[in-house]
């Protein structure tokens with residue numbers, strides 16, 4: 402039998418990437434990235450020039466198809482293999498990235514009637530303009546004693562499905578009415594590949610308050626939110642919800658022709674980027690926290706039992722690996738904070754020096770920041786440039802930098818921002834560990850571990866734990882390909898379970914980051930200071946961040 406392959410497509414915030422993987426051992430034979438032609442839409446609506454409101458973040462659904470059209474043929478060409486030897490396809494996506502579609506499954510934003518309405522577009526995971534709705538969901542759920550609230554750390558995020566759907570209903574009831582269904586973008590792309598709308602249990606569980614045994618919250622809850630939402634889950638969120646690795650269908654002839662693969666190729670149900678990464682680093686048992694480190698961080702962990710953990714994004718049975726409770730937590734901005742700093746605040750002299758040295762500005766700052774010992778900058782920051790996802794679950798919190806003097810250097814600020822994000826992760830590790838969901842070792846994947854060694858050492862020191870790093874540069878895409886192989890099944894050259902696929906295909910690098918005891922001791926002190934600031938500004942004692950935001954909104958109107 403000839404060698405068999407699977408393709409995984411990872412849909413990130415700014416681009417999509419396809420990876421062609423050898424099913425025998427997980428070797429990544431070829432990969433190709435397609436930046437989204439319309440980028441993240443957060444200022445003006447395409448084709449209209451209409452200004453978007455504050456905290457909006459949209460995407461163009463045609464960009465997702467563009468990724469398939471450009472990147473899949475490219476990995477086939479680069480590898481030189483026969484398309485017939487690709488037995489399975491899987492995708493992973495940012496989430497909750499959602500869109501309204503009509504009866505034909507067409508995004509409303511692509512119809513002439515609705516294209517000028519911002520609410521018809523795909524709302525990206527980091528669309529934060531549904532915070533009012535999220536606050537109401539949380540208030541009403543707490544008042545009613547909804548038992549599912551504990552599964553989401555006590556709070557539902559404005560990033561998730563119900564808050565986004567309700568925002569559409571509140572601000573554009575005509576779009577709500579016109580929507581036949583609201584879909585996660587991951588499920589929509591799969592529907593374009595197979596002709597079938599199939600909802601996956603991962604996004605339903607983590608992002609849409611669905612439970613394997615209990616289903617969605619009951620109608621009374623939705624009615625209490627807004628009588629118009631009473632039948633939401635039977636109507637616009639209708640449909641079977643199936644486990645990860647399930648075959649959603651087969652590639653249609655039309656899509657196969659468009660992307661250069663064989664019609665009939667098995668396609669797995671949609672998945673989430675961070676969740677797909679877990680088996681791809683070989684994690685199929687508890688105690689190992691996987692961090693998908695990029696623009697944001699998602700923290701993924703398996704447990705034997707269902708526990709309540711403050712501020713976690715969710716716990717879903719079989720949500721990551723069958724047979725375990727999958728826990729998720731996260732930080733809404735990490736790489737994005739470093740990007741903000743280098744783009745908006747680094748002085749020109751630093752950029753010129755980096756350019757003269759032929760270095761990327763991040764690398765230049767990292768090199769200089771590495772010369773400092775922990776604590777030597779005298780600075781401390783709160784990493785809330787894009788709100789706080791865990792453990793406070795509050796998108797209205799903002800960033801803070803403390804301790805600047807006239808001598809503060811850009812590399813010191815850069816180091817402080819790296820440290821602040823590590824303290825944010827430490828909060829999450831502590832929340833799990835102290836609530837009975839063990840965290841013994843960390844696994845890192847995503848763009849950041851490849852880019853910044855100082856960052857990784859700081860994370861090891863701040864959490865006082867070993868960090869293993871994924872061997873793959875495209876871990877979620879590798880995971881998506883593994884789920885594609887499971888959708889194909891062993892009889893077709895794939896695998897019958899994700900655990901088997903992980904045994905054969907997953908890898909981490911030999912070298913890991915180990916905590917350095919003297920750094921651990923200093924960071925322990927700094928973390929205590931961080932925790933004091935965290936609670937002071939984040940738990941209501943001083944709401945200055947929210948007051949500033951409110952004043953800003955008032956004067957901007």
Ligand SMILES: Nc1ncnc2c1ncn2[C@@H]1O[C@H](COP(=O)(O)OP(=O)(O)O)[C@@H](O)[C@H]1O
Pocket residue numbers: 413414415416694695696697735736737738739740741763764767847848849852853856
């Ligand atoms: N050397 C670096 N050190 C730290 N952060 C970096 C470096 N280079 C780029 N970044 C940040 O990495 C992020 C992109 O991460 P990546 O994993 O590639 O993307 P995504 O999250 O979209 O999958 C950007 O926010 C960027 O600012």
Ligand SMILES: O=C(CO)[C@@H](O)[C@@H](O)COP(=O)(O)O
Pocket residue numbers: 413414494495496497526673674675693694695696697698699729731
């Ligand atoms: O929220 C999730 C997963 O639950 C992510 O999709 C979201 O943070 C975006 O991740 P990236 O920063 O694009 O890696």
